[in-house]
Amino acid sequence: MRRMRLRGCRDGVKPAAAVGLLLAALSLQPAPLFAADQIVVGSKAFTEGYVLGEIAAQTVESATKGPVSRKLGMGSTGIVFEALKSGAIDVYSDYTGTLTEAILKRPDLKSIDEIQRALLGMGLVMSGPLGFDDTYALAVKESFAQKNDLHSISDLSKVEARIRAAFSYEFMDRQDGFQGMVAAYKLHLAPQRINRMEHSLTFQAIDDGAVDLIDLYSTDAKIEKSKLRVLKDDRGYFPVYQAVWVARSAFTEQHPRAWAALLSLQGAISEQAMIGMNAQADIQHVSFAKIAAQFLGSDAPRSQSLKSNILQRTREHLWLVGIALLFSVLVGMPLGLIAVRFHAAGQGILIASALIQTVPSLALLCFLIPLFGVGMRPALAALCMYSLLPVVLNTFTGIRGVDPKHVENARAFGMTRRQVLLRIVLPLASPTILAGIKTATIVSIGTATLAALVGAGGYGAPIVSGLSLNDVPTILTGAIPAALMALIAYGLFELIGLVLIPAGLRKHS
C-alpha cells in the first residue's frame, strides 16, 4: 500500500475506456486540465506520504508566501503519477525503487542520475534523496521470533510449511516483491496460508495473532508498537528505496523558489526522524500539519475544528452525490426510455451501463485523471457513470412492467403518445423508477468516499487517512456521517415516494 502503484492502471483500463469515454463525454463538459495559478501538492494515501506531502506543502507555502492546494491521500502510485503527468498536481514524494520498478519499468536503472535522466524524458524532475531509505522488510512478532529462533529471512525456511502470512497486494504483485523474494531465498511457503490484504490491516492481523508474518517498510512506526522483529535481508534481496521529490519540469521552471526550497530538504530527513514522525502520526495521532510544522520549526497552520471539518466534508460529499444523482436522472431515465423503445439500442445501453459497473473504481478513477485532472471532476465523472445502471435498468424494467392493456386503452381513449407516457406509463412505472434512483443515491453515497483517492474530499478523506493510520476514530469521522447521510437519503426517498408515487399504487402493496 505504501508505494502502491496499481500496475494494472494503464493496461487494465483500456477495454472499459471506450465505454467510459462515451459516457464521460456525454456527462461533463471537457475539463481544462488545471488552472495553474495555485501550486498543488499531492501524496499517496499512507502515513509517510501524508507527512511528506504536508512538509512539502508548508515548505512551498513559506517559500512563496502563497497558498498551496493539498491533494493528499490520493489512491495509489498509478493515480498520483497520472495526476502529476497531466499537471493536476505539481509535486509529490516517491521512492527511487517505485519509480524504476512501477513507473519507468526499468529495474536496471540504479543511480539517481540515471533515474533523473529517464524522468526528464517525461517532462518530470526528481530531486536528490531526502535522506532516508524506506525498504521492504518482513517482520514477525518478537515472541514468535524467539520461540522459533528467527533472525533473518533465510531462517524462515525452518517454519515455511506452517507459518501464516498476511501480505499487502502490492508486495504480492511486484516484481521485486513476494515472487522474487521466495525465489531468491528458495522459500516454500504454503500458498493457502498466505493472505492478501490491505496493508494497514496486516498490523491488526498480526496483533490479533491471526497471522505470524507480514511485509512492512523499514521506517514503519508500528514495528515498535506491535513488538515486531524485522527479519534481516541477509541476501540483500530488497532494493533500496530512497525517498525523493518528483515534480513537473514546468513547475520547477515557473516556481524556482518553491523548487529550491524543496531541494533544500535533500538529505535533511534522517531515518530516525522519519520513523519518529510516522510514530507521531500513527500512534499519538498528531495531525500531519503539526508534525510537518514541528519538523520545519515553524508554527503549524491553524487546524480546522472537528465540526467545521465535518461540515466541509459534508458539503463536498453532498455536492458529489447531488450532481451524480441529477445526472443519473437526467441521462439515465431517457436512456431507459430509449432502451424500451428501440430493442437493439436498448440492449446496447443496458450492457454498456452494466459494463461500467464492472470497472473497478480505482481503475476508473485512474483512467479519468488524464481526462479530468484530479479533484471533483474525475470523481464526479466516475460517480455519474456508476449511478447510471440502477436508473437505466429500473426505468427499463418499470416501463416494461406496465400492463400493455393500459397503454392500448389510453390510446383507444384518444390520448397522444406523450400523454400516454406522462399520464399513464411513467406514473405506473414510478415505484420501480424511484427505487432505482434511490439505489443510485445510496450507492453513490458509499462510492463517493472513494473520491478522496483523487483529491475530491468528502467523507472519504478521513476514511482514507484513518485507514492508512489504522486510526479507527478518524475513520469513524468519515464513516458515521456517510452512514447517516445514507439513512437520511433513504428517509427522504420514502417521503418523495409519498409525493411522486400515485396513491392508488402505494396502497396496493
Added chain:
Amino acid sequence: MLTLQNIYKTFEGKPVLTDVNLNVPKGATHALIGSSGSGKTTLLRITLGLIPFDKGYVKINDHALLSFTPVEWADRIGYVPQDGGLFPHISGFENVSLIAKLRGWNKQKIESRVEELRKLVGLEAQLLAQFPFELSGGQQQRVAIMRAAMMDPQVMLLDEPMAALDPLIRRSLQQELKSIFQSLGKTVLLVTHDLGEAVFLAEQITLLHEGKIMQTGTYRDLLKKPADPFVTAFINAQRTLPEAAEVA
C-alpha cells in the same frame, strides 16, 4: 349509427376477417358474439381505430373512420375495456374525467358532467374518490361506463363487460346495464362470448366464426332459422345446464 362495411383483415398472410358487415342503428344495442379466435377482438380493435385493416369502411353516422384524427374518433366512440380497465393509479373520479381534462374542459363543466353520469349509473358519490382497487367489480364497471360516456360519444363499445363478475352480481348488473343503455340512448356494440348476456342485453346478435359472419339476427332467428350448422352448434354448446324439466 355504427357501420362496418366489407371489412377484410389479414395477419401474416392469413385472413383474420373476411367481408365483415355489420350495422347498428342509432340507439340500438347489438351484440357481437364468438368464441376466442373468432376474430371479434380484432374487429373491436379495428372499430376503435387502433389497428389498420386491409379493405372496407368503419363509419359512424356515415362518416368514415379515416376522415377523422385519432382524437376525434376516440371522442365519437366510448370504450369500456374488459373488466372496466380502469387506470389503477388514479381515483375513480380522475379516471372518468381524465380525457375531458386533457381536452381542456373547465372544472365546473367536468364536475357537472361527472355528477350527471354518476346519477345515471347509480354510483354513490364518495366511491368516486376511491382508487380502483378499493372498488368492487360492479362498481369498477360503472366507473368505466361513466368514463366511456364522459365525452358524450355517439357509439359505446363494450368488451366482455361481465366476464370478471360473479354470477349474482352479473345478473343484477345486467339489469342495470340495460336501463343505463336505454337512458343514455347511445348506439351500443357489445362484444362477448356469452350468449346469455348477448340475448339479455341486445336486440340483434351477430355470430362471428373464423373471421366470417355466420348470421345476424335476433336470438329467435338464430335458434329457429340458423343460417349455418355452426350457429346451432354454438347455441347448443352454450346451453350447458339441462332444463329443469329435463332433470325432473
